Amino acid sequence: MSSTTMPDIRTLAAAVAAELGPDWTCAPDEEPYRFWITTAQEGRGRGRGSAYVSSGREGRGIRLFVDPYASGRGIGRVHVHGRRPEAPGDVVIHDADIRFGRITVAGTKPPRQIAAEIRRRLLPQLDTGMARWRERVEAERAKDEQARALALRLASVSGTATLTRHVHTPDSEGPSWHLTCPVPPHGPGHPAAPSAARAVIEVTSDAAGPHARIELSQLNGVQAEQVLRALEAEAGEPDPVR
Structure with a gap:
């Protein structure tokens, strides 16, 4: 032809x-x-x-x-x-x-x-x-909802209201939730000083479930020790029932 x-x-x-x-x-x-x-x-x-x-x-x-x-x-x-x-x-x-x-x-x-x-x-x-x-x-929407639920729980602990959602490119793992909070949390009438310790948290979810990545900054010696001891203590505890 x-x-x-x-x-x-x-x-x-x-x-x-x-x-x-x-x-x-x-x-x-x-x-x-x-x-x-x-x-x-x-x-x-x-x-x-x-x-x-x-x-x-x-x-x-x-x-x-x-x-x-x-x-x-x-x-x-x-x-x-x-x-x-x-x-x-x-x-x-x-x-x-x-x-x-x-x-x-x-x-x-x-x-x-x-x-x-x-x-x-x-x-x-x-x-x-x-x-x-x-x-x-x-399935992806269900995973995102799990990540959102965890992010809301973390936000309630810290008392922060700066919770935002990001949808990434097709090359990434999926949407994530971001929040920034002072360490330890401060109430609305007691804002943290600019030099105070802060935690930046990113929450995502995959086949294993939701998980969080936390970046801590401006920790003093006592706070850093408390964080490490808390992680050490948690490692020896049984997994919580959800």
Whole structure:
């Protein structure tokens, strides 16, 4: 198949969406880091477009495109990939290991047959991936809630009100809660001096549960000894029942 006979992917995607049913819609998909073939005329160069169909009711999405660099039997074949959901804004999701499904079909097939292939071969993969992704979102939100509960307990001990939440990048472990408090705690009517000892606490949560990282500064000798003795005493105590 020559480049001039490649399928017009945008027209094809719209027809496939119609065949999949009334819940499915079609829209252009522009991504600067990928190159797509969109029409027969653009098949001689690097097209900058593809199309995807999505079902708003179920949150599923499917991207269709033609590989402009394919050779041999791959020329003109339509790639159909399950589309991962948009990342939530409140938690960090590591989903590189989740597969949302991908198949290829001949570009010469009519939309009805392509839709049938999608139902039979792709949607089961996509639904499995979507279920795993939703489970992971809920698990991450549960871990964040555990971290928040611990941060609130620590804040109540210190009497601090400077509790803030940070959502990190996808390369990090997830959201964290930060608080700063004087050591020992001071009441609202007795603010700590600028040179007084302080604790900066970061609370996060992972598969093992919530944990805190505490940085102490400006401790005098007595306070430093008290901290170390408290840690030593705690190490010999049985784990508290939660």
